[in-house]
Amino acid sequence: MVSINLPRLKESLLELAKIGFNPEDKGIYRSGFTDADMEARRWLMELAKQDGFEASMDGAGNVWLGLGELTQPAVVIGSHLDSVPAGGVFDGSLGVMAGLEVLRTVKENKLELTHPLRVLGTSEEEGRFGGMFGVQAVTGDLTPEWILSAHDADGIFLADAMREQGLDPMAALDAAWPAEKMKAYLELHIEQGPVLDTQGIPLGVVEGISGVFKWIVHLKGKADHAGTAPMDMRSDAFMGLADFAHEIQRIIDEVGTDKSRITVGKVELKPGYPHTVPGEAIFTIVGRDMSEDIMEELAEACERALRAIARRHRLRFDYEQVSWLGPSYCTPSVIELMEERAKARDWQFLRMPSGAGHDVQFFTKMTDAGLIFIPSVNGVSHAPDEWSHWHHIEMGTNLLLDCVLEKAR
Ligand SMILES: [Zn+2]
Numbered sequence: 168m169v170s171i172n173l174p175r176l177k178e179s180l181l182e183l184a185k186i187g188f189n190p191e192d193k194g195i196y197r198s199g200f201t202d203a204d205m206e207a208r209r210w211l212m213e214l215a216k217q218d219g220f221e222a223s224m225d226g227a228g229n230v231w232l233g234l235g236e237l238t239q240p241a242v243v244i245g246s247h248l249d250s251v252p253a254g255g256v257f258d259g260s261l262g263v264m265a266g267l268e269v270l271r272t273v274k275e276n277k278l279e280l281t282h283p284l285r286v287l288g289t290s291e292e293e294g295r296f297g298g299m300f301g302v303q304a305v306t307g308d309l310t311p312e313w314i315l316s317a318h319d320a321d322g323i324f325l326a327d328a329m330r331e332q333g334l335d336p337m338a339a340l341d342a343a344w345p346a347e348k349m350k351a352y353l354e355l356h357i358e359q360g361p362v363l364d365t366q367g368i369p370l371g372v373v374e375g376i377s378g379v380f381k382w383i384v385h386l387k388g389k390a391d392h393a394g395t396a397p398m399d400m401r402s403d404a405f406m407g408l409a410d411f412a413h414e415i416q417r418i419i420d421e422v423g424t425d426k427s428r429i430t431v432g433k434v435e436l437k438p439g440y441p442h443t444v445p446g447e448a449i450f451t452i453v454g455r456d457m458s459e460d461i462m463e464e465l466a467e468a469c470e471r472a473l474r475a476i477a478r479r480h481r482l483r484f485d486y487e488q489v490s491w492l493g494p495s496y497c498t499p500s501v502i503e504l505m506e507e508r509a510k511a512r513d514w515q516f517l518r519m520p521s522g523a524g525h526d527v528q529f530f531t532k533m534t535d536a537g538l539i540f541i542p543s544v545n546g547v548s549h550a551p552d553e554w555s556h557w558h559h560i561e562m563g564t565n566l567l568l569d570c571v572l573e574k575a576r
Contacts, residue, residue: 228339239283242575243530245262278572352533372540380490387484388402390446459493501536505537508573541560
């Protein structure tokens with residue numbers, strides 16, 4: 168049985184991890200369309216070209232590496248190259264570099280394949296501008312309106328960030344692939360949760376991905392002197408936010424499931440001065456569930472709660488829905504293939520849902536698509552101390568290789 172070369176994969180992964188690395192907090196800073204993000208993309212294309220593979224960037228900033236002519240539908244191996252601020256070494260990067268390692272292994276062993284292979288390093292998956300940008304360009308889900316209206320939490324527009332990097336935002340629409348040109352899409356990713364690590368299982372075969380929505384909420388009251396404004400005469404925006412935080416568990420208990428999640432992850436108070444009653448609270452709400460109906464109920468319940476809270480505290484309430492992505496399910500035949508290949512190597516695996524969004528979710532309606540997880544140590548992710556063991560990385564990449572070969576022969 169052909170296997171991947173772990174030292175070679177390790178070297179490439181650690182080389183990539185230097186790009187956007189901040190020695191102060193040991194985190195990786197490669198948010199979508201930042202200089203570091205673009206540097207990583209150019210680095211990867213150079214690396215692949217040195218090995219004799221095709222390498223190019225499409226209009227959405229996605230990197231494509233290739234082996235074999237596109238005379239037959241391609242087997243695509245993908246994940247994302249961008250990171251959250253202060254992110255870890257393996258989130259996204261693992262899947263892309265494992266893809267390159269599969270190409271290297273196939274080439275080195277001169278394996279004869281019927282279908283060409285492509286490695287896809289997607290752009291802006293992590294959500295600076297709403298997330299899943301590059302993959303939606305490939306699956307043809309982008310619209311011009313979306314490209315022009317998307318902006319980050321600091322008010323920087325996606326189109327401007329792209330232009331700054333020498334990309335024409337509208338060219339992202341040209342990145343779409345026809346479904347008939349793709350044979351399958353396979354992804355390897357770290358679990359980013361504690362399940363595999365806690366249970367001591369080296370591999371996860373993912374059955375589906377929770378849907379997710381993101382809002383930016385504004386509560387506007389009145390900034391007052393913290394000493395002269397009596398408590399009962401304030402329009403304190405922070406009090407509204409605090410009340411909402413207490414409503415979250417009730418909302419999940421009433422309309423959610425054990426797979427529901429609601430998170431307030433970013434908060435800004437204005438004017439943000441210790442001696443001033445905060446006149447404005449701007450914060451994000453991110454909600455998830457495996458059912459789109461439940462997601463709608465969660466969103467409605469959040470809106471109802473915020474309206475009531477705003478009345479109570481004399482605040483103006485409005486929100487912007489930055490993104491809404493429904494849940495998706497991996498292809499049953501790919502799930503079976505992954506399980507069968509894991510059994511062939513005598514490896515234990517767990518069939519499991521994914522609470523986090525991944526590029527694969529957009530391919531599920533376009534082609535045969537599947538996702539492999541490996542354990543995250545202590546379940547830590549989106550943080551500098553995110554880690555996965557090298558022997559798990561080797562197993563995951565070998566399982567990916569086996570499935571790619573099966574699909575491409
Ligand atoms: Zn990721």
